[in-house]
Amino acid sequence: MASKFFALYKKELKIFFSLPIAYVLLAVFTALSGYFFSSIADYYAAVSLRSMNQYNRAMMDLNVVEGIFRPYFQNIVVMLILLLPIITMRVFAEEKREGTSELLFTYPVSDLSIVAAKFVSTLTIYAAMLVSALSSFIILRFSIPFDVGPVISGFFGLLLLGAAFLMMGVFISSTTESQIAAAAVSFGALLLLMLLPWAGQSAGPFWAKVLGNLSIVTHFDSFAKGVLDTSDITYCLTFTAIFFFLTLRVLESKQWRG
Amino acid sequence: MIELKNVTKRFGNKTAVDSISFEVKKGEIIGFLGPNAAGKTTTMRIITGFFAPTEGEVTVAGIDIMKEPLRAREKTGYMPENVPMYKDLTVYDYLDFIAGIKGVANGEKSAGIAKVMAETGLDNVQKTIISKLSKGYKQRVGLAQAIINDPEVLVLDEPTVGLDPKQIREIRDLIKGMRGKRTIILSTHILPEVAMTCDRVIVINEGKIIAQDEVKNLTGRSDPGIYVEVEAPKERFLTEIKKIKGIAAVKEEAKTGEGVYSYSMESEDGSDIRRELVSRIVKNDWTLFEMKRRQVSLEDVFLKLVTKEEL
Numbered sequence: 001m002a003s004k005f006f007a008l009y010k011k012e013l014k015i016f017f018s019l020p021i022a023y024v025l026l027a028v029f030t031a032l033s034g035y036f037f038s039s040i041a042d043y044y045a046a047v048s049l050r051s052m053n054q055y056n057r058a059m060m061d062l063n064v065v066e067g068i069f070r071p072y073f074q075n076i077v078v079m080l081i082l083l084l085p086i087i088t089m090r091v092f093a094e095e096k097r098e099g100t101s102e103l104l105f106t107y108p109v110s111d112l113s114i115v116a117a118k119f120v121s122t123l124t125i126y127a128a129m130l131v132s133a134l135s136s137f138i139i140l141r142f143s144i145p146f147d148v149g150p151v152i153s154g155f156f157g158l159l160l161l162g163a164a165f166l167m168m169g170v171f172i173s174s175t176t177e178s179q180i181a182a183a184a185v186s187f188g189a190l191l192l193l194m195l196l197p198w199a200g201q202s203a204g205p206f207w208a209k210v211l212g213n214l215s216i217v218t219h220f221d222s223f224a225k226g227v228l229d230t231s232d233i234t235y236c237l238t239f240t241a242i243f244f245f246l247t248l249r250v251l252e253s254k255q256w257r258g
Numbered sequence: 259m260i261e262l263k264n265v266t267k268r269f270g271n272k273t274a275v276d277s278i279s280f281e282v283k284k285g286e287i288i289g290f291l292g293p294n295a296a297g298k299t300t301t302m303r304i305i306t307g308f309f310a311p312t313e314g315e316v317t318v319a320g321i322d323i324m325k326e327p328l329r330a331r332e333k334t335g336y337m338p339e340n341v342p343m344y345k346d347l348t349v350y351d352y353l354d355f356i357a358g359i360k361g362v363a364n365g366e367k368s369a370g371i372a373k374v375m376a377e378t379g380l381d382n383v384q385k386t387i388i389s390k391l392s393k394g395y396k397q398r399v400g401l402a403q404a405i406i407n408d409p410e411v412l413v414l415d416e417p418t419v420g421l422d423p424k425q426i427r428e429i430r431d432l433i434k435g436m437r438g439k440r441t442i443i444l445s446t447h448i449l450p451e452v453a454m455t456c457d458r459v460i461v462i463n464e465g466k467i468i469a470q471d472e473v474k475n476l477t478g479r480s481d482p483g484i485y486v487e488v489e490a491p492k493e494r495f496l497t498e499i500k501k502i503k504g505i506a507a508v509k510e511e512a513k514t515g516e517g518v519y520s521y522s523m524e525s526e527d528g529s530d531i532r533r534e535l536v537s538r539i540v541k542n543d544w545t546l547f548e549m550k551r552r553q554v555s556l557e558d559v560f561l562k563l564v565t566k567e568e569l
Binding site: 003004006007008010011014015018019098099100101102103105106107108109110255256257 | 328334359
């Protein structure tokens with residue numbers, strides 16, 4: 001069981017890293033996240049310098065978490081919405097288009113192992129992206145001292161949020177043969193999840209609360225502020241579990257449809 | 259080794275396979291024949307567990323494929339039509355993956371891969387990326403992945419389609435080489451292939467089995483008749499021929515030259531009338547250009563079976 005999962009997992013990564021898209025994706029993410037970090041940090045430096053001069057340390061509440069980390073993490077989330085569908089689009093759609101799913105589903109391996117291996121492999125690629133983002137913080141730590149707690153909670157949040165995004169993308173990929181369609185639908189769905197609170201605001205206070213709580217991005221905000229809240233963790237894990245289950249159902253139904 | 263009992267598969271209102279039953283004994287090679295869209299691929303997909311049957315029961319090596327799908331799949335090797343593969347991997351990496359997913363133990367993996375590569379002649383391409391291989395080699399990789407866990411049952415969907423004659427022969431030899439060791443079902447619409455490689459034939463049309471028998475029984479059912487081409491005055495030849503004892507029918511086929519005609523004839527009970535025929539031709543001083551006893555080809559049988567008008 002475990003060795004079959006590992007064989008699948010290894011294959012997924014081997015194929016992904018044999019494709020040029022893997023390197024383009026990592027390069028784009030590293031470049032953009034680095035740019036965001038340095039421009040936000042620059043801005044923060046300028047603002048804090050000015051506030052020290054003009055108000056004589058009157059703005060003590062200005063801190064790196066609010067000034068750098070939170071806006072940075074929010075920028076990363078927007079990038080994830082654009083980039084993660086590129087990781088997930090091929091996982092099942094390509095197997096179906098190429099016909100390899102016919103063999104895959106006749107091997108002595110459970111659907112559970114297949115979905116888990118596909119999901120964990122996309123999570124691994126995403127983790128590699130996060131490691132590149134972490135380097136910005138390490139560099140900053142050399143110049144100014146800051147508490148690493150909020151950074152850890154921020155990255156933990158990014159991992160959970162990304163896992164939810166990826167699992168939804170894997171599910172969408174399992175429903176189609178077209179990689180482009182999978183990417184477009186995943187992108188649209190993630191964008192909608194982000195925009196839900198805005199839609200809620202125009203629909204009255206009740207809907208604002210409901211839609212705001214449904215939005216996965218709202219739940220991320222506490223991580224970005226350096227807070228680890230169980231309800232947010234539960235939300236992300238539930239979101240991931242639901243799409244994991246739905247993907248299993250899609251695979252199961254394959255046996256009965258044409 | 260493989261047993262299907264009243265297996266039906268419907269897609270919506272369309273019935274792809276209609277209550278078919280058959281059994282394949284251990285070590286047999288079965289040819290699965292039928293026109294396109296007859297239900298061959300669907301049946302194979304059911305045996306391999308890709309599709310679940312709507313009704314009926316399938317056992318592979320005594321294991322019910324619906325009750326214990328993973329155990330049944332361990333006993334089965336499958337090569338689908340057009341041999342889908344992960345084309346971005348090298349041959350070795352691909353086979354390594356397949357060995358892993360089929361549960362070949364880590365310690366036996368490299369030896370197992372080396373063995374199937376030797377068996378299918380892939381040694382010299384093991385580091386080549388699959389998408390760069392020729393069709394014939396891809397087919398071999400397809401066969402290699404099917405047999406890597408040494409399965410008892412092998413299901414091959416159109417294993418020689420799209421290959422050149424030399425490659426076809428190589429793949430056929432590989433299959434024939436497994437005779438007795440593995441139970442094989444192969445589908446094809448190349449009829450001579452069945453005659454050459456298979457022990458028994460199952461003919462399927464519109465989702466139903468319309469014949470199953472050994473190849474020689476199918477082709478030996480009716481008397482094939484005799485074909486002659488002879489230089490002789492037509493009327494005199496026909497009168498002379500009708501005197502032969504046991505002749506049933508003579509039919510003029512064509513005029514093949516100046517004064518040369520070809521005929522086909524059948525004897526009443528399938529008895530050999532060639533000796534008598536030749537002696538009459540010689541006696542009349544006619545010239546015999548050609549004579550042959552016709553073979554009923556599997557093609558004739560097949561066409562007769564699947565063409566409705568003739569039934």
